[in-house]
Amino acid sequence: xxxNKIALYFLIVLCHxxxxxxxxxxxxxxQTDRAISTLNAVYSYYPVxxxxxxxxxxxxxxxxxATYLDNSEQASxxxxxxxxxxxxxxxxxxxxxxxxxxxxxYLEILQTKVLPGLEEYWDTTRIPAGYASYICTAPTSDRFYxxxxxxxxxxxxxxxxxxxxxxxxxxxxxxQFVESGSDDALGGGIYWCEQKKRGKNACSNAPAAVYxxxxxxxxxxxxxxxxxxxxxxxxxxxxxDTVDNLYYDNLKLNGKVDMKKYSYNSGQMIQAGALLYKxxxxxxxxLEAQQTALSCYHHFFRNFKPLEGGAIxxxxxxxxxxxTAILFRGFCELYRVDxxxxxxxxxxxxxxxxxxxxxxxxxxxxxxxxxxxxxASKWLLTQTAMVEMYARLSIENE
Numbered sequence: 001x002x003x004n005k006i007a008l009y010f011l012i013v014l015c016h017x018x019x020x021x022x023x024x025x026x027x028x029x030x031q032t033d034r035a036i037s038t039l040n041a042v043y044s045y046y047p048v049x050x051x052x053x054x055x056x057x058x059x060x061x062x063x064x065x066a067t068y069l070d071n072s073e074q075a076s077x078x079x080x081x082x083x084x085x086x087x088x089x090x091x092x093x094x095x096x097x098x099x100x101x102x103x104x105x106y107l108e109i110l111q112t113k114v115l116p117g118l119e120e121y122w123d124t125t126r127i128p129a130g131y132a133s134y135i136c137t138a139p140t141s142d143r144f145y146x147x148x149x150x151x152x153x154x155x156x157x158x159x160x161x162x163x164x165x166x167x168x169x170x171x172x173x174x175x176q177f178v179e180s181g182s183d184d185a186l187g188g189g190i191y192w193c194e195q196k197k198r199g200k201n202a203c204s205n206a207p208a209a210v211y212x213x214x215x216x217x218x219x220x221x222x223x224x225x226x227x228x229x230x231x232x233x234x235x236x237x238x239x240x241d242t243v244d245n246l247y248y249d250n251l252k253l254n255g256k257v258d259m260k261k262y263s264y265n266s267g268q269m270i271q272a273g274a275l276l277y278k279x280x281x282x283x284x285x286x287l288e289a290q291q292t293a294l295s296c297y298h299h300f301f302r303n304f305k306p307l308e309g310g311a312i313x314x315x316x317x318x319x320x321x322x323x324t325a326i327l328f329r330g331f332c333e334l335y336r337v338d339x340x341x342x343x344x345x346x347x348x349x350x351x352x353x354x355x356x357x358x359x360x361x362x363x364x365x366x367x368x369x370x371x372x373x374x375x376a377s378k379w380l381l382t383q384t385a386m387v388e389m390y391a392r393l394s395i396e397n398e
Contacts (some may be wrong), residue, residue, distance in 0.1 A: 019288045034355060035390035039097060040361030042090070043113075048081060052117035052250050053135070054090065056082035057377045058364065064377075069133060070196055071142050082380050084121045084133050084147050089322060089384030090114050091154045096391035099161055101155045107162075118151070128193075130177030143194040145181040148174050148203040149211050153253045156214040170216055175215060178208055179227075186251055188335070191236045199252035203336065206247065206268035207326075213275040214271065236288070239265075245291040246299060263300045264323040266292050270330030275335050289334050293343060296327060298391065301346065307371060313349050318368045325385035332396050344396055351393060 029037075044053040057064050064079050078273060081087075091114050098106035123132040123143065131148050134141035152174035159167040181190045181204070189200035190208050212228030215221070239248045239257070247269055249260040273289030276282070297314065304315035316324050331343040350369060357371030364378045365386050375382075 004344060018032035029355075031351070031390045031394035032097070034351075035093075035097050035100060035387045035394065037363055038365070038383060038387045038390065039093060042093075042387065043382070045315070045362065045364065046082075046380055046383075051081075052113055053081040053120060054087055054117065054380055055080075056086050056380050059377060060379075061377065066350075069142065070193060081120075081135060083254050084131055085144075085150075086379065086381040087117060087385075088147065088151050088154075089388070090379045091118060091151060092325075093384040093391070094197075094341065095154050095158055095161070096252055096388045096395070099157075099288075100391040101393040110158075126194075128176045128180055129173060131174070142196070143177075144190060144192060144204075145178050145190050145194065146201065146207065149204065149207045152178065153207065153211050153214060156211065156218050159218050160214070171215060171218070176318065178211070184251060187234065188230065188254075189238065189251075190231070192250065197253075199250045199258075201250040202236075202239050202247045202265035202268075203249075203262075205231050205239075206265055206272060209235065209272040210275065213272060213279065216279070217275075228272065228275065228358070232269070232276060236270060240269075245288070245295045247292075257326055261299070262323055263296060263319065264326035266296050267323075267330035269326030270296070270327075271333040274330070274333040275308065286338060291336065293331060293334055296330075297343060297346065300324075300327065304370060306353070313353075314346055315353065316350050316369060318370070319375075321365070321367050321382040322385040327390050328389055328392060332392055335396060347389070348393060349398075350391060 003228045004259040024118055042054075045058045048055060050120065050220065051279040056066070059134045062079060066079070066083055066087065067258060069083070076176045091110075094106050094110050101333040118131075120135040120137070121133075123130060123136050123348045125136070125140075126143070130143050131151060132143050134140045152171050155167045155171040157176065161169060181194060182188065186200055190201070190204045192201040192204050209228045209231035212224045212231060216224035218371050235247065238251045240246075241248060241259075241261070244246060246261050247265045249262060249265065251257050270289045270292050273292070277285035277289065279375065300317055300319070302317050303312050305312050328347055330349065335344055340377060354365065358369045360366070361373075364383055366374045366378070368374070
């Protein structure tokens with residue numbers, strides 16, 4: 001019996017030593033290396049043989065039904081490839097990783113893998129041209145203004161990063177499609193879906209403000225500044241909860257507000273407000289961004305005690321991980337103008353913890369960063385969002 005107790009004691013000591021070494025090794029891995037490792041996992045598990053396209057889920061399930069399309073008929077078709085929105089996450093991820101690493105191989109990945117795949121969704125049969133929600137060799141699919149906005153932001157960022165004019169040309173082309181989704185109903189604003197104009201969403205107006213303001217930075221064309229400012233004001237007027245400074249999801253044509261709150265909508269208003277302050281130096285934009293950021297920190301994070309003990313910290317609540325990545329964009333933009341690092345520090349703790357507790361042996365992440373639950377299948381957009389966030393942490397910590 002005594003021998004068993006001694007053996008158990010040494011087993012416990014060994015486990016603690018292994019855990020301690022694992023944590024030490026995790027601490028020694030840079031944020032850029034974490035982004036690289038996760039991108040490598042993406043290209044290990046999601047590629048389609050003989051194609052530049054990616055699967056949407058791992059393990060692959062051709063019966064998978066996308067729930068975000070607002071089109072049950074389209075979603076019911078077999079899904080051998082990712083829809084546009086998850087695939088576009090690879091553009092954001094590789095672009096951010098190139099900015100973080102300055103390694104030309106990521107520009108090569110962009111040119112040889114991401115952009116050729118993205119072109120499979122570029123629909124020129126409808127005017128103006130824009131990205132469709134599924135590849136253009138399949139039956140005609142809906143086109144979403146917000147999908148195009150996210151891609152347009154990435155192309156604008158790529159132009160600002162590299163000076164390559166073809167990126168700016170693409171960003172301008174996408175803007176033409178995005179702008180075609182606006183009219184005077186509800187006092188302005190941009191619809192969500194070209195084929196289903198039922199209302200105007202925060203996810204198509206807040207990022208469109210960011211997009212326009214970035215285009216202003218890229219072109220010095222003042223019309224983009226005024227368009228971005230107008231979209232910001234429309235979103236604030238129609239979708240802001242003045243009690244907590246967070247943003248509702250959408251305003252329907254009948255005037256009813258969908259009061260759901262998602263972190264990415266408020267995150268984009270933080271980013272737009274920070275950009276407006278950067279351009280104008282008007283303090284009201286900075287104050288609004290700071291108020292929304294504080295409310296996001298209270299609303300979308302929770303107090304959490306680590307599984308292995310230690311101090312309680314604020315952990316992001318389980319949600320769509322890509323939403324969290326877009327919120328992080330807002331925190332990063334705000335940090336660049338007010339130099340207050342508390343939200344970046346909070347994300348640092350979150351991303352460190354996720355690396356240890358949400359990441360599996362194959363390098364793919366679960367959506368629950370606490371480690372309490374695991375996803376039976378791993379969504380492509382979750383993985384690319386993790387790449388982007390680790391890369392952005394590296395950029396901001398330079």
